[in-house]
Amino acid sequence: xxVSTEERRDRAGGPDEPPSRSGPRxxxxxxxxxxxxSFSPEYKLGIVAEYEAAPNGEKGAILRxxxxxxxxxxxxxxxxxxxxxxxxxxxxxxENRRNRSKRSAESAELERLRARNAKLESQLATTRTxxxxxxxxxxxxxxxSESADEKNPRPPAR
Numbered sequence: 001x002x003v004s005t006e007e008r009r010d011r012a013g014g015p016d017e018p019p020s021r022s023g024p025r026x027x028x029x030x031x032x033x034x035x036x037x038s039f040s041p042e043y044k045l046g047i048v049a050e051y052e053a054a055p056n057g058e059k060g061a062i063l064r065x066x067x068x069x070x071x072x073x074x075x076x077x078x079x080x081x082x083x084x085x086x087x088x089x090x091x092x093x094x095e096n097r098r099n100r101s102k103r104s105a106e107s108a109e110l111e112r113l114r115a116r117n118a119k120l121e122s123q124l125a126t127t128r129t130x131x132x133x134x135x136x137x138x139x140x141x142x143x144x145s146e147s148a149d150e151k152n153p154r155p156p157a158r
Contacts, residue, residue, distance in 0.1 A: 041085045041086075044076040044079070044080070044085055045076075045080060045085055047062070047066060047068065047072075047073065047076065048073060048076050048077050048080055050062055051063075051073050052077075
């Protein structure tokens with residue numbers, strides 16, 4: 001059973017209630033900011049099933065009736081095929097919001113730690129290069145010192 005957009009509007013607002021006005025010339029000031037539409041998993045599955053069952057000439061009529069785009073159906077079909085629409089519940093939405101904020105805090109900390117790690121690795125490379133140069137300079141000075149001792153032997157100490 002599919003429910004059209006008009007039927008959903010009638011149920012929400014009631015048949016006696018006038019349609020809501022939108023736009024800058026509404027009676028009570030500017031209209032509120034439009035909210036993003038969200039669809040239940042049951043609705044998505046119903047539309048996908050109806051769309052796939054419809055002959056080619058009527059698929060566009062389903063999309064126009066529901067106010068959808070073909071990209072919606074494509075995305076929902078992929079989600080259904082991946083199993084994402086099978087066990088989705090509305091209670092998970094609040095969990096997803098909490099997880100997203102937690103993930104964003106974790107990702108910010110992860111980014112900070114990665115930057116610190118890169119800085120420390122750069123400092124380590126610089127230190128290793130400096131130690132390598134110091135070791136070579138020490139070896140060179142030792143060779144020079146030995147060659148100078150061979151040319152000018154020291155007198156024995158008394």
